Amino acid sequence: MQKATGQTAIGQTATGQTATGQAGAGASAYDATYAAWRRDPEGFWASAAAAIDWAEAPRRIFDPGAGPYGRWFPDARLNTCHNAVDRHVAAGRGGQAAILWDSPMTGRVETLTYAALQGRVARLAGALRERGVGAGDRVVLYMPMVPEAAIGMLACARIGAVHSVVFGGFAAAELAARIADARPKVILAASCGLEPGRVVAYKPLLDAAIALSPHKPDRVLVLQRAQAEAALLAGRDEDWLAAEAAAAPADCVPVAATDPLYILYTSGTTGKPKGVVRDNGGHAVALRHSMAMLYGVGPGEVMFTASDVGWVVGHSYIVYAPLLTGATTVLFEGKPVGTPDAGTFWRVCAQHGVKAMFTAPTAMRAIKRDDPEGRLLAAHDLSRLEALFLAGERCDPPTAEWCAGLLGKPVIDHWWQTETGWPISGNFRGLGLFPARFGSGGKASPGYEVAALDEAGQPLPRGQGGTLAIRLPLPPGCLPTLWQADDRFRESYLAAFPGWYNTSDAGVVDEDGYISVMSRTDDIINVAGHRLSTGSMEEVLAGHPDIAECAVIGIRDSLKGQVPLGLVVLKSGVARAEAEICRELVALVRERIGPVAAFRDARVVSRLPKTRSGKILRATLRRIADGEAYTVPPTIDDATILGEMEERLRAG
Template identity: 65%
Template sequence: MSYAEAYAQWQADPEGFWAEAAQEIDWITPPSRAFDPEQGTYGRWFPDGVCNTCWNAVDRHVAAGHGDRQALIYDSPVTETVRRFTYAELQTEVAALAMVMQDHGVTKGDRVVIYMPMVPEAIFAMLACARLGAVHSVVFGGFAAHELATRIDDAAPKLIISASCGIEPGRIVAYKPLLDAAIAEASSKPAHCLILQREMELAAMQPGRDVDYTEAVGAAKSAGRLAECVPVAATDPLYILYTSGTTGQPKGVVRDTGGHMVALKWTMAHHYGIAPGEVFWAASDVGWVVGHSYICYAPLLHGCATVVYEGKPVGTPDAGAFWRVIQDHKVAALFTAPTAFRAIKKEDPEGALIGQYDLSAFRTLFLAGERSDPATVQWAEAKLQRPVIDHWWQTETGWPMSGNPVGLGQVPVKHGSPGVPMPGYDIRVLDDAGQPVAPGVLGNIVVKLPLPPSGFPTLWNAEARFRKSYLEDFPGYYATSDAGIMDEDGYVFIMARTDDIINVAGHRLSTGAMEEVLAHHPDIAECAVVGQADALKGQMPLGFYVTNAGVARDPQELERELVQLVRAQIGAVAAFKTAVHVPRLPKTRSGKVLRGTMQKIADKTDFKMPAAIDDPAILDEIAGALKERGILR
C-alpha cells in the first residue's frame, strides 16, 4: 500500500482504518467499536476494549516463542558498559520489579514517579508500572528539586523509583539529594522510594522509606515471585508526562492505554519501515516523549531490539560516537534530534569519522524534536549516503503528525519540510480569525478533531486548562501552537512556535525562515534568531550563531555576509541587521534551543531559569556576548 492509498483509506473510513490496525494488538476483551464520539472531550478510542501494554510489549513475544530474541541493548560509553537482555530476561526483570512494587502497596491506578538516568532499570520501571496498571510519570533525571517537587505534588505518587546518581561526561550528578529535597518540599509524600544504587556514587538511604532496588528485585527473582499482567481499560491512563520547560503549575499530558499501543505499533512498520527482530535506536532520553514512544514502547510492541544509550553525540568520546553504536549493535534506523547532528557536524564538518565504522546494517536516519534546517539535512544526506527523514510531532500526540512514511514507500523529500500528514491527522493552516489561508501563506497549524489514537484525551487533573490551552482558540481543532505553511502538494512546513513569530513594523515574520538562511552559510554550525523589542518597529530580529570547529573568521565580516544572505533570500522586509557570535547556544537536555530565554536576556526582562537547561553558564555567555556588542548595557 502506498502513502496516498493509506491516507485515502483513513479519510474514507477512519474507524475502519484504526479497527484494522487494532488487530495487531492482543486484547483481553477486544473493542466492539474503534471510536465513541460521545466519550471524553472529543471522543475516545477503543472505548470498551480491555488490554495490557506490558503484555503486548514483552510477554506476548515470549509466548510466541521469541523469548531468546534480543529486546534491549544498554550502551554506556560514560561507564564503558554494554548489557543485553532477551525478551525472556526482560520479562523476568519487569515481573520481579512489579512484584516488589506490589509488595510496597502499588495497585492499578496508583501513580509512580520515575526519576532515573539512562539505564535499563528505567525501562523496566516503565514496563512494570504498565504491568500493574499503575500510571507512571517519568521526570527527567537530574531535574532540579523544585521542579521535581511540583510534579510530585501534581501526580501524588505512592512510590518513586530513582537512582543514586546519573553520569555525565566528566562528572557525576547525585540524584538522591535532589530527590530528598524534592520530597521535603512537596506536600504529597510517597510511601516508599525504590533506589538503584550505582557504584559510582552510593546514596544515603532513609530507613523506613527507602528500599534498595537491586536487593529487593534480586530477592523476588530468587524466590520466583513474578507479578502477572493486570487487565486495564483501553481508556485507562498509561502515563502522565509533564511538558518540558513548564513554569508554575506543571502541565501533565495524559496518554491512554489502548490507542497508544495501536498507533505506535502501526508506526513501526508503516512510518519507520522497521521489521520485528531489527534494532531500532532513538537517541533521546526516557524523560521526553521520544523516549517514551520510541525507546520504550514502540520498538518492544513491534518485537524489535531497542537501544538505551547513556552518552552524547560528541564527547563520549568524540563525534564518531553514534557511528560506533550503529556498528556495534547493527542498528537499522536511528532517530535523533537535529541538534545532535549539528553538534556532530560542528566537530567533524567533513564527516571523516563516518568512514571509520561499518554502517552496513544502517538504512535510515530520522530527525525530529525541533526544526531540521535544510543545511543539516543535506550534510547528513551527503555524508551518510542514506535517506534522511524529517518528521514532526509533539508530546501531546505521542507519534508523528507529519513525516515521510518509509514503510509505505516514501514520498519525495522537500528540504525544510517534515513531510506530509500521516493517516489520522487532518492538518490545516488557519489565520488568527480561524479562517483557512492559501497554500504557502504563513498561519497557525491545527489538526481537525478528533485526534487519532494516542492523542492525549486531557491534562492530568486539569480539564479546564486542557480546553483553554488547546481547543478554545480554534473550535473543532487541536491548536498545535506551531506556525507554518502547507504547500500546494500538501507538504507541511513548520516555521516556528507561534510565539516565535515576530512582528517587524507590522510584518509577521518567521524566525525559523531566517535561521534556515543563516544555517546555509558554510561556516555556521548552528544558529538561532529571536525577536528583540524595538521602540520604533515593535521587534527586530536578533541572530546568534556558532561557527564550525576550526573556523576563525572576523565576526564583523561574517556578520555582513549573514545579513546579506537574509536580505537576498527573504528581503529587506526582514530588517535583519545583527548577528552575534557565541561559543554555544543554550539548550534543554533534549536539544531544544531556549530561544524564549535568549529573547528575555536581550530584552532585559526577568526570566526563570529553565528547568531542563543543559548548562546554566551558557546564559551568562549570551549576556556577555550581547554586552560586548553594546546590545546590552
Template identity: 60%
Template sequence: MQGAYQGTYQSWQDAPEAFWSRAAENVDWVTPPKTIFDPNQGVYGRWFVDGVMNSCHNAVDRHVEAGRGDACAMIFDSAMTGTVRKFTYAELQTEVQAVAAVLRNLGVTKGDRVVIYMPMIPEAVFSMLACARLGAIHSVVFGGFAAHELATRLDDCQAKVVISASCGLEPGRVVPYKPLLDHAVDLAKVKPDACLIVQRDQHHAVLRYEHGDIDFAQAVEVEKVKGTVVPCEPVLATDPLYVLYTSGTTGQPKGVVRDNGGHAVALMWSMENVYGMRQGDTFWAASDIGWVVGHSYIVYGPLMAGVTTILFEGKPVGTPDAGTYWRVIRDHKVNALFTAPTAFRAIRREDPEAELLTGYDLSSFRTLFLAGERADSETLKWAERHLNVPVIDHWWQTETGWPVACNPVGLELLPVKHGSPATVLPGYQLDALDDEGHLLPRGVLGNLVLKLPLPPGCLVSFWNADQRFRDACLSEFPGYYKTADAGLIDEDGYIFVMARTDDIINCAGHRLSTGAMEEVCAMHPDVAECAVIGVADALKGQVPCAFVVLKNKVERDEALISREVVGLVRDEIGPVAALKTVMVVKRLPKTRSGKILRGTMQKIADGMPWKMPATIDDPAILDEISEILRSHGYAAPSQPVAAIA
C-alpha cells in the same frame, strides 16, 4: 496511479473507524473492542472504549508466548562506562516481573502513580514496564531536573512511590540525584510512601531508611530468588498508561495523559508504516526516557513491534568523540536512528568532513530520522551526503505521542523537500487557519491545527485538568486541536513548520517555557520585572535570553546580578534551561495595555525584519533594546519595516 501513501491516507479518510479497527488487530487484546470510537466519552471522544488489554503484555509477554523469548529485546550501551548489556524478551520478562513484585509489596495497585526519576539505565525501562504490568500510571521525570520542578510533579500526580538512582553520568562529571530527590520530597506537599534507589558504582547515595528509602537491587533480587510471578493486570483501553509533564505557559506543568489502547495501536502502526521497521530489526532512538520520544520509541513502540531497541547512555560528542554514533550503529547493526538535529549539528561542528566515519561498517543502516526541533537544511544535507541514506525530518509533539507529518518510508519514500517534514500521516487532518479561524489558501503562513477527533495515541487530556486542556488546546479554534505552531501547507500538501505561536521555545530538542523562566528571574530580590525570549542558536536551535529591569535604588554590580539570575534559573529549573545571557535594561517595550512585546524583541535579536507595533507605548525603547542586543553579539543590523496601520 495512486501511490501507497496516498492510497493509505485515502482509506483512512474514507472510513476512519474501519482503518483503526484493522490497525487494532495487531494488538493482543484480553477483550477486543467492539466500539472503535465513542464521540460522547472524554473531552473530544475516546478510542476502543470497551477494549481490555495490557501494554506490558504487548511489549514483553506476548513475544515470549509466541516462542521469541530468546530474541534480543533491548541492548543497553553506555558510552559513559563502556558497558554493553543485552536482554532477551524472556530476560526482560524476569526483570520486569521482579520490579512489579517490589512495587506490589509497597502497595502499588492499578491506577496508582509512580514517579520515575532515572538516568538512561535498564532499571528505568524495567520500572516503566513494571508499572504498566500492574496497571499503575508512571510519570517519568528527566533525570537531573531541579528539585522544585520534581516537587511540582510529585504533588500534581500524588505519587505513591518514587524510583530513582544514586546518580547520572555526564561527560566529565557525576550528577548525584539523591540530594535533588531528597529536597524535592521535602518541598512536596504530597510525600511518597517509599523511594526505590538504584545504587550505581560511580556514586553511592546515602539512603534515608526512616524516610522510606529502599535499595532497588536488594529488593528486586529477593523477588528473583523467590521466582515471584506477577501477572499482567487487565486494564481498559481508556485507562491511563502514563502522565508525562511538559512545560506550561504559566510555569505550571501540564500532565499529558496517554491511554493504553490507543497508544499501543498507534505505535505499532507507526513502527511499520512510518519507520519501516519489521520484527527482528534494530531501532535506536537516541533520546531520553524523560521525553516523549523515549516513551514512544525507546520503550513501547519497538518492544510492542518485536523490534530490538537500543538504550544509549552518552552524548553525540565527547563520549569519547564525534564518532560515537557510528560505533553504536556498527556494533549493534542498527537499521534506523532517530535523533534530534542538535545531535547532528554537534557532530558536524566537531567533525565537519565526517572523517571519523572512516572505518565504520554502516552497511546495516537504512534510515536517519530527525525530530524534536526544526531541522535546518544544511545539517540535513550534510547527513545525506555523508551517510548516503534517506534523512527524514518529521514533526510531532509530546501531546500527539507519535508523528503528525513524516515521509512515510514504511509505505513509500516521497520526494524530499528540505525544510519540510513532508506530508501529514493517516489519522490526522492538518489545516492552516488565520487568527479568526478561517481556512487559509495553500502557501500562506498561519496557525497549524488538527481537526478533531485526534487519532489513537494522542493525549486524551491533561492530568486532572480537563477544562485546562479545553481552554489551552481546543477553545481558540472550535473543532480543532491547536498545535501552537505556525506554518504553511504548500501546493503539494507538504508542511513547513516555521515557529511556535506561544512562549515555548525549543532548545536542543527540549521544550522550555519562557514563562516559567520569567517566574524564576522575578524571584531575584533586585529584579522588578523581566522578559525571556528564545533567540536563534546555530547549535541548539534556540536558547533563552533574559531581560531584567532592576528595582529602584539598586546599587549592586549589574554583572553580578546577571550571574545570580542565571544561577537561580539553573537551581530552580535545571541546567537544561540553558540560560546564560541576562541583560539589564532600564525598561521593557510594551503596548499601551501593558503587554510586553516579546515577539518583536525576538525578531530584533535574530536580525529579522520587524514591524513597529502601532500600539507600542514608547517606540524609543526598541532602539535601546537593539543597542543592548548588539553589545551582546545579537541583532545583526536591521531596520523596522513599515508600521502596522
C-alpha cells in the same frame, strides 16, 4: 488474549494492495492509505488494532461523547506490558535481544533478551505490588539512561499502575511540583546520573524535592550505581535490586483501554506543569502501527533512538514502540560528541546493526560542528542503516543536506509533540518514500488532518502560513486530556479554534501537502507590521559555510516594534574575524529574504543554551536581549551558558 477484528489487514490499503506497493491508477501507497483513512477512520483504526493482543477486543472503536473530544476503544481491555514483552516470549522469541544498553559513560554494553526482560519486569512489578501499588496508583521515576528505567516503566504497566518519568537531574523544585501533582505511592530512582566529566547525584535532589512536596511517597526504591551510592533513609528508602530480587513475580493485569498508562509533564504557560495523559489502548495501537508505516522497522530489527526516557521520544521510540513491535531497541547513555568523539553514533549503528536511527537535529549539528568532513564515519560499516529520522525541532535544510550527503541514506525530518505521542507528519518507509523536501516535516500521517488557520480559525489556502492545527478528533495515541484537568486541556488546546487542536506551531501546508513548521506561534516576529518567521532567517544563516548552528530571536525596537538578532556558533577551526562573518550573514539574509526582514545584527557565541532534549531556549534568549527578568528554565542542559548570553546580548 484476543485480536481485534478489523476490515483490512495491517499494512494493506482498503484496495488490498500491500503497503509498499501501488494502489489505484497512478496513486502512491501513501495517497491510497491516507484516502482510506479519510474514507473510513474507524475501519482504519480497527484494522490497526488487529496487531495488538486484547483481553477484551474492542467492539466500539470510537466514542465521540466521552472526554473533551471523544475516546478510542472505549469498551476494550488489554495490558501494555503483555503486548510489549510477554507475547513475544510466548511466541518463542524470548532469546531475542529486547534492549541493547550501550553506555560510553561506563564503558559497558549489555544485552537484555525478551525472556530476561520479562523476568526482571515481573519481579519489579511484584515488588511494587508488595508495597501497595495497584491499578491506577502512580509511580514517579527519576532515572538516567539505564535498563532499569525501561524496566520500571514496564513494571508499572504490568500491574496497571500509572508511571510518570521525570528527567534525571531535574531541579528539586520542579521535581517537587510533579510529585505534588501526580501523588505517587512509590518513587523509583537511581543514586546518580553520568554526564561527561561529572557525576550528578540524584538522591540529594530527590530528598529535597520530597521535602518540598506536600505529598510524600510511601516508599523510594533506589538503584545504587557504583559511581555514587546514596544514603538510604530508614523506613522510606530501600535498595531497588534487593527489593526486586526478593519479590514474587507479578502477572499482567488487564486494564481498560481508556485507563492511563503514563503522565508526562510538559511546561505550562502558567508555570504549573501540564500532565499529558497517555491511555493504554490508543497508545499501543498507534505506536505499533507507526513502526512499520513510518520507520520501516519490524520484529527482530534494530532501532536506535538517541534521546532520553525523560522525554516523549524516549517513551515512544526507545521503550514502547520497538518493544510493542518485537524489535530490538538501543538504550544509549552518552552524548553525540564527547563520549568519546563525534563518531559515537556511527559506532553504535555499526556495532549493533541499526536499521533506523532517530535523533534531534541539534545532535547532528553538534556532530557536523566537530567533524564537518565526516572523517569519523569512515571507520564504521553503516551498510545496515537504512534511514536517519530527525525530530524535536525544525531541521534546517543545510543540516539535512549535510546528513544526506554524508550518509547516502534517506534523511527524514518529521514533526510531532509531547501531546501527540507519535508523528503528526513525516515520510513513510512502509508506504514507499515520496521525494523529500528539506525544510519540511513531510506529509500528514494517516489519522491527522492538518491545516494552517488564520486568526479567526478559518483554514487558509494551501501555501499560506498560519497556525497549524489538527481537525478533531485526534487519532489514537494522542493525549485524551491532561491529568485531572479536563478544563485546562480544553483551554490550552481546543478553545482557540473550535473543532481543531491548536498545535501552537506556525507553518504552512503547501500545494502538495508538505507541512513546514517554521516556529512556535510566539516566535513569529512583527517587524514594522510584517509578520516574519525566525525559522526562515535561521535557514539562511545555517547555509553559510562557517556556521555550525544558529538561532534568530526578535528583540524590542522603538521604531519597528521588533527586529531580528542572529546568534551563531562557528564550526570548529574557523578563525575569521567576527565582524567579517557577521557582515556576510547580514548580506545573505538581505539577499534571500529581503530588506523587509530588517536583519542587521549577528553575534558569534561559543554555544547556544538548550534544553536537555536539544531545543534552543529562544524565549529565554529574547528576555535576556530585552533586559527583562528571567528564570533559569528547569529543562536547561547547562545554566552556566546564560552568563555569556547576558554579556553578548546586552553588549549591543
